[in-house]
Structure formats: structure tokens, C-alpha cells
Amino acid sequence: MPQSIRQAVARVEAVDDDHLSLRDFKRIADLIGGEVGIKLPPAKRLMIEGRLRKRVRALGLSGLEAYSAYLFQGDGLRAERPHLINAVTTNKTDFFREPEHFEVLEQRLVPALLELRRSERQPLLKIWSAASSTGAEAYTLAMVLADLVAQRHDFRFAILGTDISTSVLEQGERAVYPTELVAPVPPAKQQRYLMHARKPGARPEVRIVPELRRLVQFARLNLMDASYPFDRDVDVIFLRNVLIYFDKADQEKVIIRLVEHLRPGGYLILGHSESMIGTAVTMRQVAPAVFQKP
Known part of the structure; x- marks a missing residue:
């Protein structure tokens, strides 16, 4: 098996084995519910795990179990709290939503x-x-x-x-913002209120x-x-x-x-x-x- 395929398989297997315990998910859900009012039912567990893996990588930790220990067994929560909130809160938004x-x-x-x-x-x-x-x-x-x-x-x-x-x-x-996000903005308003980069990158953006x-x-x-x-x-x-x-x-x-x-x-x-x-x-x-x- 080529090295690149073995590495990809290893990453998938690592994710498959990397989960929050029910106890740790409940502690995180209780923390978020108490601090920002957002309720995280058990059905949200896989979604939350996916979001928190980015924090695991950013902190150089071995997995979600180590992340939970960082939060609750030391004083890591003090520094991590805003990052945790950023990670788990839903930020669905659109221009001219419900017009x-x-x-x-x-x-x-x-x-x-x-x-x-x-x-x-x-x-x-x-x-x-x-x-x-x-x-x-x-x-x-x-x-x-x-x-x-x-x-x-x-x-x-x-x-x-x-x-x-x-x-x-x-x-x-x-x-x-990426140009696809501003698609709902009427053309006349796009012309008046959006600026396009002179040299658009791989993903065109506007300001x-x-x-x-x-x-x-x-x-x-x-x-x-x-x-x-x-x-x-x-x-x-x-x-x-x-x-x-x-x-x-x-x-x-x-x-x-x-x-x-x-x-x-x-x-x-x-x-x-x-x-x-x-x-x-x-x-x-x-x-x-x-x-x-x-």
C-alpha cells in the first residue's frame, strides 16, 4: 500500500477512535448551556466532536480525551473558554436572509x-x-x-x-466575504456597496x-x-x-x-x-x- 494511502487510512482510523466520553460531552454541554444558553442535546455529539478536533490540533493534543482533561483537570479552561465557545456556537448567516x-x-x-x-x-x-x-x-x-x-x-x-x-x-x-455569500444582495446594491479585489485569488472575495x-x-x-x-x-x-x-x-x-x-x-x-x-x-x-x- 503506498505511503500516502496508509497515512490517509491512519487518519481515518484515528478519528474513528477519537470520541468524547458521555461524561465529558455532558460536562461540555452543561458548560455551554450555563454560560451562553445554547442547549447541546446528545444528538449534537458527533458535530461537536468534529468542531473540537480543530482545537485538539491547534493545541497539539493527542485527542478529545486529552482535550477534556485539559479543560477540566487543570486550569486550561480559563484560556480555552473563548475558543471553546467559538468552536461550538452555530453561526449560520446570509445576506438578506428572510428578506x-x-x-x-x-x-x-x-x-x-x-x-x-x-x-x-x-x-x-x-x-x-x-x-x-x-x-x-x-x-x-x-x-x-x-x-x-x-x-x-x-x-x-x-x-x-x-x-x-x-x-x-x-x-x-x-x-x-466570499463572493458566493453575497449572491442574495440585489445587483444595484452590489454595485454601490461591494468592492472587488483588483487581483482576485483562488476564492474571489468582496469587501x-x-x-x-x-x-x-x-x-x-x-x-x-x-x-x-x-x-x-x-x-x-x-x-x-x-x-x-x-x-x-x-x-x-x-x-x-x-x-x-x-x-x-x-x-x-x-x-x-x-x-x-x-x-x-x-x-x-x-x-x-x-x-x-x-
């Missing part, structure tokens, strides 16, 4: 918010992408609002993107134009924290397709804390698969998964 929400924002929410503040000259609308991942949602919002500002000339906006994962926040700040990057800031936030260090006069908060990973009690706590940061008349937008039914928060539903604070 009807951006249509509602443009056609209904912004006009209603500006009507409430008609006595102000050039009011500043504050928009918060509360689980921003790599920034696709935040920059989608920036594109939509920048076009609207160009039409109306009667307001300003600022966008905050927050996430638990430091690695995705770094990508959001760089604002560089958000600096005019938009200046209007979007990113910060780390754990939604499980008891309070959030941000403004309490936010106009619109997007929290889409995140609560599905939390249990009902944590969902309600997060919603209550976020609503405290909305100004009266502000809006909370959830994912279409999510709902505020069963929470103690009283808000008026104005569109599918769109709720207004009294």
Missing part, C-alpha cells in the same frame, strides 16, 4: 419611527443586530437604510452588531465599502448576561433564529432584557420560526415575527 423583514423595515417601520420623531431634525435611528454572526445581517441593514437615506434625506442611522463569538466579530469588522463600514460597529455580548451595556433608546432590534437554541425560561429572560433597550414605539424582530407566545412581555405584533413596544 421580507427588510421590506417591512423599509416600507413600514422606518416611516413609523420617523413619524414618532417628526419634531426632531435628522433623527438618528439606532438598529441592533443582537446575534450578528459574521456581520451579514448588520451590513444588509446598512445597505437597506443607506438606500432609504439617499431617497428621503431626513434621518441618520447607526448599527450595532453583537455576538458571543469573537472569531465571527473579527470577520464582521474586516467586512470581507463592504468604507462608507457603510463606518456606520456599523461590533461588540461582544453574551445574551445570557444579567444586563447589556448598550443604549436604552434603540429603535429596532433584530434577534432572528437564535432563541430556538435556548430553553423557554432563557428565551423569556433574553426578550425581557432586549425590550428594556427599545425606546417606546421601537420594534423587536424575531425569526419566523420563533414566537413571543408564553412570555410575560406585552408587545403588539405588527407583521409576522415583528413586535412593537408600547
Whole structure:
């Protein structure tokens, strides 16, 4: 058997033998659930093992058993905690995901918010992408609002993107994306808001134009924290397709804390698969998964 094939077989066999014990998976799942609210049922075990093997290689450890010992038998967890969180959190995101929400924002929410503040000259609308991942949602919002500002000339906006994962926040700040990821961006917006490299590499990439990057800031936030260090006069908060990973009690706590940061008349937008039914928060539903604070 050629050497290259023997090496490939050895790698496959090593992975086949390299697993988290049920005890160690439960300890990791309990840690993640307690710290960031994300529930990791046993069905997620193989997925988590696959993600953690990258950390095993990065640390030069022999396998997942050694990684678990590093986490729980010494003080390795102190240094490894952010890397562990980055590895196991899901960061699915797309530009213009669930596009009807951006249509509602443009056609209904912004006009209603500006009507409430008609006595102000050039009011500043504050928009918060509360689980921003790599920034696709935040920059989608920036594109939509920048076009609207160009039409109306009667307001300003600022966008905050927050996430638990430091690695995705770094990508959001760089604002560089593979071209296939920006395919949902309408052609006119691609022309206005995306820059292409003069010498594209093997995998072509684009970057958000600096005019938009200046209007979007990113910060780390754990939604499980008891309070959030941000403004309490936010106009619109997007929290889409995140609560599905939390249990009902944590969902309600997060919603209550976020609503405290909305100004009266502000809006909370959830994912279409999510709902505020069963929470103690009283808000008026104005569109599918769109709720207004009294």
C-alpha cells in the first residue's frame, strides 16, 4: 500500500477512535448551556466532536480525551473558554436572509419611527443586530437604510452588531466575504456597496465599502448576561433564529432584557420560526415575527 494511502487510512482510523466520553460531552454541554444558553442535546455529539478536533490540533493534543482533561483537570479552561465557545456556537448567516423583514423595515417601520420623531431634525435611528454572526445581517441593514437615506434625506442611522463569538466579530469588522455569500444582495446594491479585489485569488472575495463600514460597529455580548451595556433608546432590534437554541425560561429572560433597550414605539424582530407566545412581555405584533413596544 503506498505511503500516502496508509497515512490517509491512519487518519481515518484515528478519528474513528477519537470520541468524547458521555461524561465529558455532558460536562461540555452543561458548560455551554450555563454560560451562553445554547442547549447541546446528545444528538449534537458527533458535530461537536468534529468542531473540537480543530482545537485538539491547534493545541497539539493527542485527542478529545486529552482535550477534556485539559479543560477540566487543570486550569486550561480559563484560556480555552473563548475558543471553546467559538468552536461550538452555530453561526449560520446570509445576506438578506428572510428578506421580507427588510421590506417591512423599509416600507413600514422606518416611516413609523420617523413619524414618532417628526419634531426632531435628522433623527438618528439606532438598529441592533443582537446575534450578528459574521456581520451579514448588520451590513444588509446598512445597505437597506443607506438606500432609504439617499431617497428621503431626513434621518441618520447607526448599527450595532453583537455576538458571543469573537472569531465571527473579527470577520464582521474586516467586512470581507466570499463572493458566493453575497449572491442574495440585489445587483444595484452590489454595485454601490461591494468592492472587488483588483487581483482576485483562488476564492474571489468582496469587501463592504468604507462608507457603510463606518456606520456599523461590533461588540461582544453574551445574551445570557444579567444586563447589556448598550443604549436604552434603540429603535429596532433584530434577534432572528437564535432563541430556538435556548430553553423557554432563557428565551423569556433574553426578550425581557432586549425590550428594556427599545425606546417606546421601537420594534423587536424575531425569526419566523420563533414566537413571543408564553412570555410575560406585552408587545403588539405588527407583521409576522415583528413586535412593537408600547
